[in-house]
Amino acid sequence: MRYTISGKNIEITNALREVATNKLSKLEKYFSEDTEVQVTLSVLKKNHIIEVTLPLKGTIIRAEEEAENMYAAIDLVIDVLERQLLRHKKKLINRHRHHGTFRTAFAQADYEDDEGMAIVKSKKFPIKPMDAEEACMEMELLGHSFFVFRDRDTEELAVVYKRKDGQFGLISPE
The missing domain is CATH 3.30.160.100 (Ribosome hibernation promotion factor-like)
Known part of the structure; x- marks a missing residue:
């Protein structure tokens, strides 16, 4: 190598x-x-x-x-x-x-x-249309490190996540 x-x-x-x-x-x-x-x-x-x-x-x-x-x-x-x-x-x-x-x-x-x-827990929830900023606020309120949402503008699923540096990241499909 x-x-x-x-x-x-x-x-x-x-x-x-x-x-x-x-x-x-x-x-x-x-x-x-x-x-x-x-x-x-x-x-x-x-x-x-x-x-x-x-x-x-x-x-x-x-x-x-x-x-x-x-x-x-x-x-x-x-x-x-x-x-x-x-x-x-x-x-x-x-x-x-x-x-x-x-x-x-x-x-x-x-x-x-x-x-x-092994998957130890499975959860289903309704996905609400919102923008990335709203998704970040929702994630913070829930105390999670990521949050799945439907982008209000594109109608596509997206994920916001909390980075190690304290900032937020956004993952969206092409």
């Missing part, structure tokens, strides 16, 4: 680069040698954040973790990536499609069921 490691509000020392590369090399068994891995290390206030992006054919595996120090964040993101890769592998096996980016050893490896993916 090829690594592109960049930093935001942090100097990427040789030691930090080496630790990140060594830890991520655990994932090399799952990929071909030409896979490009993008790693962004950043510091926001006292939190150390790592974002890892692995582009695959037809999808992108991405994980982001934060911790009090960068080394702990790197360990956390490796665990998340391995779980995502196993889920992706299950999806490929279930669809009987193998895109060639995983090595044969990974395709034949045993995997465990991911117990964290």
